[in-house]
Amino acid sequence: RSSDLGLRSIEVYKGGNALTFGATTLGGAINVVTPTAQTAFAPNILRIDGGAFNTIRENFQVSRISGPVDLLVNGTITNSDGYRDHETQRTQNFNANLGYQLAPGIETRFYAGVYLTDQKLPGTLSLFNALTNPTLANPSAIAGNQSRKVETERIANRTSFLLDVGKLDIDTWAIHKSLYHPIFQVIDQDGWTYGVAPRWAGTFDLGGFRNDLILGLRAFAGINDARQFVNVAGFRGAQTLDARQSASNYEAYAENRFWFQPDMALMTGAKLFSANRTFSDKGGLPGNLAAQFANRTYEGVNPKIGLIWQA
Numbered sequence: 001r002s003s004d005l006g007l008r009s010i011e012v013y014k015g016g017n018a019l020t021f022g023a024t025t026l027g028g029a030i031n032v033v034t035p036t037a038q039t040a041f042a043p044n045i046l047r048i049d050g051g052a053f054n055t056i057r058e059n060f061q062v063s064r065i066s067g068p069v070d071l072l073v074n075g076t077i078t079n080s081d082g083y084r085d086h087e088t089q090r091t092q093n094f095n096a097n098l099g100y101q102l103a104p105g106i107e108t109r110f111y112a113g114v115y116l117t118d119q120k121l122p123g124t125l126s127l128f129n130a131l132t133n134p135t136l137a138n139p140s141a142i143a144g145n146q147s148r149k150v151e152t153e154r155i156a157n158r159t160s161f162l163l164d165v166g167k168l169d170i171d172t173w174a175i176h177k178s179l180y181h182p183i184f185q186v187i188d189q190d191g192w193t194y195g196v197a198p199r200w201a202g203t204f205d206l207g208g209f210r211n212d213l214i215l216g217l218r219a220f221a222g223i224n225d226a227r228q229f230v231n232v233a234g235f236r237g238a239q240t241l242d243a244r245q246s247a248s249n250y251e252a253y254a255e256n257r258f259w260f261q262p263d264m265a266l267m268t269g270a271k272l273f274s275a276n277r278t279f280s281d282k283g284g285l286p287g288n289l290a291a292q293f294a295n296r297t298y299e300g301v302n303p304k305i306g307l308i309w310q311a
Helices: 002-006 015-021 125-131 139-143
Strands: 009-013 029-033 045-050 055-066 070-082 089-103 107-120 147-162 167-183 187-206 207-233 233-259 264-281 291-309
Touching: 002 055, 002 070, 002 125, 009 015, 015 029, 015 233, 015 291
Parallel strands: none
Antiparallel strands: 009 029, 045 055, 055 070, 070 089, 089 107, 107 147, 147 167, 167 187, 187 207, 207 233, 233 264, 264 291
16 A cells, blocks of 8 residues: 555554553454654655556655654655556555654654545456456446545644653544545545543562553544435435434553563453444435434443463
């Protein structure tokens, strides 16, 4: 993916290991680590890649350090015509982060990003065409100019405190996303996601044994205006849906690792969560006259216990 050039590393936590980041389900967690001026390979980086189907990708990265302040800006632009008809792709991804050392052991870092995706969709093929004419596009995909256009803007902050025991990180973020997606109908959505998440992690002695403890809270919410229209050659026709989707989540989690042997630890933990989902269909549209409303709250406790062996 073109955005990967703006990353330093990706960490995958499978199953119950994802409780380290407060995950609610067994699906796991992905921790995306972006570079800073402190970890960049060089202060100036320029990279250009090219390939088949008129594919070209340009990437730049500039980073600077000045006393307690550091800044990094990264951008990637990708253009490709694609292997199949009606499969062009245009993406533009820009990331920046600014760090400031407020005092010894206290740092704040601001993140900003803009991500633009504009791609045509060729649709599905019959088995015969997939085997004999794989570059074709589905005629309905061409007639409806099926595509996906996404504009996303993100701002975030992490302020970290090195304490006598452990480290406290406080994360805040806001993300705006706009989607224009003509397929069977034109899906037109616009929404915001925002939240705050303090997390403390520390290691201390417990009865002569090493003990690692993680405590975290997360409160985040989002709202999305969801509209649909008849697809007229990729443009909005008569409106068929006018709805609002909203969500709020409140979570608390803890994980403890008690090293009863130098290479073996007992892991215990728990996650408490309350998640609310609201759907409001305003109705009043042709074929969708009745307004609809649904509101659900899901609550639970996820326990965790296990052993970890350090090879």
